[in-house]
Amino acid sequence: xxxxxxxxxxxxxxxxxxxxxxxxxxxxxxxxxxxxxxxxxxxxxxxxxxxxxxxxxxxxxxxxxxxxxxxxxxxxxxxxxxxxxxxxxxxxxxxxxxxxxxxxxxxxxxxxxxxxxxxxxxxxxxxxxxxxxxxxxxxxxxxxxxxxxxxxxxxxxxxxxxxxxxxxxxxxxxxxxxxxxxxxxxxxxxxxxxxxxxxxxxxxxxxxxxxxxxxxxxxxxxxxxxxx
Numbered sequence: 533x534x535x536x537x538x539x540x541x542x543x544x545x546x547x548x549x550x551x552x553x554x555x556x557x558x559x560x561x562x563x564x565x566x567x568x569x570x571x572x573x574x575x576x577x578x579x580x581x582x583x584x585x586x587x588x589x590x591x592x593x594x595x596x597x598x599x600x601x602x603x604x605x606x607x608x609x610x611x612x613x614x615x616x617x618x619x620x621x622x623x624x625x626x627x628x629x630x631x632x633x634x635x636x637x638x639x640x641x642x643x644x645x646x647x648x649x650x651x652x653x654x655x656x657x658x659x660x661x662x663x664x665x666x667x668x669x670x671x672x673x674x675x676x677x678x679x680x681x682x683x684x685x686x687x688x689x690x691x692x693x694x695x696x697x698x699x700x701x702x703x704x705x706x707x708x709x710x711x712x713x714x715x716x717x718x719x720x721x722x723x724x725x726x727x728x729x730x731x732x733x734x735x736x737x738x739x740x741x742x743x744x745x746x747x748x749x750x751x752x753x754x755x756x757x758x759x760x
Contacts, residue, residue: 539564539681544703550731564681565591565648590631
């Protein structure tokens, strides 16, 4: 089975279209949370995920949107969530209300955990970027792969028995390369590849401007995915 695994798409429909083209054949898509928030096309993205039977776990933006709340560390994120709360369809809101925090998959004899957040005790120095691999291995003992999101940073951590993979952000890249990314996993061959891709930024800018979202988002896109 070919799994297409992505995280932190953030309602970026042009990036979703580009990701499909870059990934090629995929048997099952897996979304590691934060498919919503930041950019305007929340219903378009969630409709696509529903139509493609995407395995979907909850991130902090889904939680904030379902609860019509905010994100304490992000004014722009909170502003976008509140706009999306006004337009999200009933069926998509219901989907958000039922999302699990993690999901177990067992294709071709592999044991895979899909989650947005890693276990909180695995983080050191009170940072989502500092990870204690020894704690992770104990927490996720028995898994072959653990896929996680949240940091927007592509990463691979090799434990003794488990491989921990962050595919990076499919729609809001912040790493040094500043390009969207996802992972394709061949479960039969037990191998994976990171796929980098570009998308139509002019199309996204028009969507953001037409929807009257925060101009900082347009500046971020025009500045090569860097905050000004």
